[in-house]
Amino acid sequence: MDTKGGQIRHEAGVETLCLSLSRPVEAWQGGLFVSIGEGTHPTRVIDSFELIFVSKGRLAMFEEDRTFELNEGQCLLLWAGRRHGGARPYDKDLSFYWIHFMPPKGRSPVGGAFSFCTPQVAAPARPEYLSTLFRRFLDDRERGVKSVIGDSLMVMQMLFEASLSRSQAGGNEAGQALAGRIQGFIDEHNTEPIATSDIARAMGYNEDYLGRVFTHTTGRTITQAIHLSRLRLAKRLLQGNAMNINQVAMHSGFNDPHYFRRLFRRYEGLTPAAFRKLYARAHINRY
Incomplete structure (x- = not known):
């Protein structure tokens, strides 16, 4: 199934976003959220996909009728056009990276040697490396270094790292x-x-x-x-x-x-x- 670019696949009840290196995503904006123990993630519907990576603490989110409990070192993909938000108030010791992106328009040629699928919920095998990718993206933006190609490739790297779950080791x-x-x-x-x-x-x-x-x-x-x-x-x-x-x-x-x-x-x-x-x-x- 297409979803504004890329493909959503259902495997053993798990949704995955499948992409190809021949058609990279478009990077939008990102950041690092650091909780002070107050508030809840807003409930909303947005036009972009969002990748969340919990760097510390726990985060509870929902998307449509599904609830996700994320621990430190886990990722969550939120789909464009779906209603999502916080399932409970933020914990005080919570921090997470986030980035918005869009897959290419039209159907991506997945299934070959240069394609991969990222599950909606993942435990990356190399969380330290994924953190580094987020920090580099934010550092480039902070210093005013913006490259459409560089940003796109970096987000593709993030999604690829999220696809390499710890269980694959x-x-x-x-x-x-x-x-x-x-x-x-x-x-x-x-x-x-x-x-x-x-x-x-x-x-x-x-x-x-x-x-x-x-x-x-x-x-x-x-x-x-x-x-x-x-x-x-x-x-x-x-x-x-x-x-x-x-x-x-x-x-x-x-x-x-x-x-x-x-x-x-x-x-x-x-x-x-x-x-x-x-x-x-x-x-x-x-x-």
Whole structure:
């Protein structure tokens, strides 16, 4: 079924928006909403599609007769021409990125090697990378850098990242449960000098086996997971003004501030200082 461009498909009761790289979307405006614990998302019908990515907290939305409960790290696609709004007042610790866009007019040639389908509700496999794409889009708008082609390709990247759900990384239920325990251990001890051998010893598993299961299930190594966990903590600390960059590094498990800066740039695409400035601007960015 066409829907003002692109195609809506129904697979096992799930609606997906299918697009082709040969006919990219048109980017409109975006922003970062940061809740103060008051108000509810307005009820409305708009002419554009909207992609929402919850970066912190929980968000309850409805579209027509369906209600969606979104957790941190989840996405929601809202369809053009459908009535949507908040299902309950905003939580105080909620923040989410949003962007409006339009698929190309007419039917897109989907089904080939250069097409993909994004489900209405998704848990992206790489939420950190999706956050970076949103921040780059907002930073470009804040600096007055606007490129029709660049904006279009960036939104296509966002939608593609949303199409890569965590479940696609592989692994059976037992493997996913073990990977979840590993991630929980990492998040609990990310400020400590931990390595795969430490985790294996604490959990009573062979180090090589633990690494294979985690990589097969999540698509990343345990070392990468440790880096990402520490960087998530670092980004939360950078959003405040109480610490300088060296202090942030030390409080997020990095003993070498220079290594922290290199790793941050490798994963985030910008320096810690640039991230801090970008976050400060994004609070008021409603383009």
